[in-house]
Amino acid sequence: MVAHRVFIFRQLFEPVSCTYSYIVGCSASKKAVIIDPVLEMVERDTKLITQLGLDLVYGINTHIHADHVTATGELKNHFPSMHSVINENADGKADIFVGNNDVICFGNGRLEVRTTPGHTTGCTTFVNHQHRLAFTGDTLLIRGCGRTDFQGGSPKMLYESVHNSIFSLPDDYLIYPGHDYSGQTVTSVGEEKQFNPRLNSGEQHFIDIMKNLKLPHPRMIERAVPANKVCGVYELMDEKLKKEICNKAKAA
Amino acid sequence: MVAHRVFIFRQLFEPVSCTYSYIVGCSASKKAVIIDPVLEMVERDTKLITQLGLDLVYGINTHIHADHVTATGELKNHFPSMHSVINENADGKADIFVGNNDVICFGNGRLEVRTTPGHTTGCTTFVNHQHRLAFTGDTLLIRGCGRTDFQGGSPKMLYESVHNSIFSLPDDYLIYPGHDYSGQTVTSVGEEKQFNPRLNSGEQHFIDIMKNLKLPHPRMIERAVPANKVCGVYELMDEKLKKEICNKAKAA
Numbered sequence: 108m109v110a111h112r113v114f115i116f117r118q119l120f121e122p123v124s125c126t127y128s129y130i131v132g133c134s135a136s137k138k139a140v141i142i143d144p145v146l147e148m149v150e151r152d153t154k155l156i157t158q159l160g161l162d163l164v165y166g167i168n169t170h171i172h173a174d175h176v177t178a179t180g181e182l183k184n185h186f187p188s189m190h191s192v193i194n195e196n197a198d199g200k201a202d203i204f205v206g207n208n209d210v211i212c213f214g215n216g217r218l219e220v221r222t223t224p225g226h227t228t229g230c231t232t233f234v235n236h237q238h239r240l241a242f243t244g245d246t247l248l249i250r251g252c253g254r255t256d257f258q259g260g261s262p263k264m265l266y267e268s269v270h271n272s273i274f275s276l277p278d279d280y281l282i283y284p285g286h287d288y289s290g291q292t293v294t295s296v297g298e299e300k301q302f303n304p305r306l307n308s309g310e311q312h313f314i315d316i317m318k319n320l321k322l323p324h325p326r327m328i329e330r331a332v333p334a335n336k337v338c339g340v341y342e343l344m345d346e347k348l349k350k351e352i353c354n355k356a357k358a359a
Numbered sequence: 360m361v362a363h364r365v366f367i368f369r370q371l372f373e374p375v376s377c378t379y380s381y382i383v384g385c386s387a388s389k390k391a392v393i394i395d396p397v398l399e400m401v402e403r404d405t406k407l408i409t410q411l412g413l414d415l416v417y418g419i420n421t422h423i424h425a426d427h428v429t430a431t432g433e434l435k436n437h438f439p440s441m442h443s444v445i446n447e448n449a450d451g452k453a454d455i456f457v458g459n460n461d462v463i464c465f466g467n468g469r470l471e472v473r474t475t476p477g478h479t480t481g482c483t484t485f486v487n488h489q490h491r492l493a494f495t496g497d498t499l500l501i502r503g504c505g506r507t508d509f510q511g512g513s514p515k516m517l518y519e520s521v522h523n524s525i526f527s528l529p530d531d532y533l534i535y536p537g538h539d540y541s542g543q544t545v546t547s548v549g550e551e552k553q554f555n556p557r558l559n560s561g562e563q564h565f566i567d568i569m570k571n572l573k574l575p576h577p578r579m580i581e582r583a584v585p586a587n588k589v590c591g592v593y594e595l596m597d598e599k600l601k602k603e604i605c606n607k608a609k610a611a
């Protein structure tokens with residue numbers, strides 16, 4: 108038995124899509140959740156969860172990703188009592204749908220659900236008040252934010268989500284994002300309010316920036332979105348997609 | 360002014376050599392140190408330190424790296440009051456030499472120096488008892504350890520360093536390593552005692568493993584070691600090395 112701190116917390120990185128996944132757990136009950144796991148990293152994550160002796164109860168997706176396939180489907184094969192979770196506005200299938208102000212409980216652990224649309228319609232920020240931190244997915248990144256030009260994205264909505272639901276948290280709350288492309292791991296509400304070059308000034312300024320990003324079409328979107336709409340559950344995919352996802356998993 | 364928690368802590372990643380750097384600071388005085396900064400990431404790190412309003416007092420190298428050039432030289436140009444720090448056994452030049460049981464102070468922040476040779480002769484582990492964590496450099500990695508076949512390395516010494524100076528810490532102490540190649544960010548003393556496949560059993564077992572790794576010669580060693588022996592201070596390098604390091608910095 109490994110001795111744990113009161114709060115079990117692991118940040119995990121997937122280098123191809125630069126995605127961060129998080130394991131958050133209650134040390135008393137060993138109940139834990141994983142946020143935004145990546146299909147290619149299932150072996151690493153399964154091993155770690157098992158070594159830590161955790162009882163994985165929820166596999167949470169902050170939104171339907173366009174740049175990688177979620178591992179919440181594959182993890183259900185390893186942890187049969189795990190339930191997949193997604194926002195009720197996300198246009199996806201999952202075991203459990205959550206909405207604004209819901210609270211996800213795992214032992215003594217708590218995650219408050221804040222629906223923060225803008226990057227996608229069903230984007231969610233999960234706030235842990237016990238340790239004064241938030242998992243913002245792609246709604247708020249370190250000195251940046253997710254793009255707003257597909258999957259029902261809207262710069263106006265993203266701006267309002269960040270200002271109403273994230274920047275309204277105390278300045279010292281830590282922000283753990285869904286991605287980082289520069290090797291940074293964490294930021295804080297106060298820092299982003301002051302230094303986020305997109306979001307630290309007015310709404311029209313933000314909308315102008317987002318409308319002029321001229322980003323390429325996401326390379327993975329045709330494969331990732333349909334797979335992620337069923338939280339990565341293999342049985343729920345059509346035959347063509349099953350083949351693609353299966354080959355992908357084998358190549359990893 | 361950005362509101363801070365009591366403890367300022369940032370883990371930063373450099374993807375080419377998979378190196379972790381750390382900023383650790385005291386929120387009352389804003390005095391801070393950086394551990395194992397990487398030359399190519401100076402711009403990112405300088406910007407972050409400046410935005411956080413930190414007074415960077417020490418640039419600490421856990422050892423003389425063979426896989427990347429330290430940024431402690433270049434950072435002195437940006438933060439003139441910063442002093443470079445290395446272990447007195449490291450066969451390097453630095454502003455300040457530390458030895459076993461020394462304590463590095465920065466405001467209310469403390470780092471206890473534990474000399475942990477084995478990967479190199481001058482390897483150091485820095486322990487922060489206030490927050491129950493240790494920076495182990497390449498002495499102890501997540502489920503692994505640094506190689507022991509050059510720079511005065513010795514499997515016997517590394518085994519003894521880990522068991523006497525790191526595994527003797529309480530099980531819940533977090534371990535922040537100098538590298539990780541699998542996207543993991545942190546581990547704990549208890550976990551490594553139980554699950555580190557090299558170090559969780561006897562000394563002879565460990566020595567046999569380390570003697571049979573058959574690793575390639577470190578690609579960067581001819582350039583990195585001489586530069587790191589002077590803590591990356593440009594003025595102290597010979598002309599040939601200056602040119603190499605300078606081109607490297609420009610290419611980054």
Ligand SMILES: [Fe+2]
Pocket residue numbers: 170171172173174226245253
């Ligand atoms: Fe996304």
Ligand SMILES: [Fe+2]
Pocket residue numbers: 422423424425426478497505
């Ligand atoms: Fe090293």
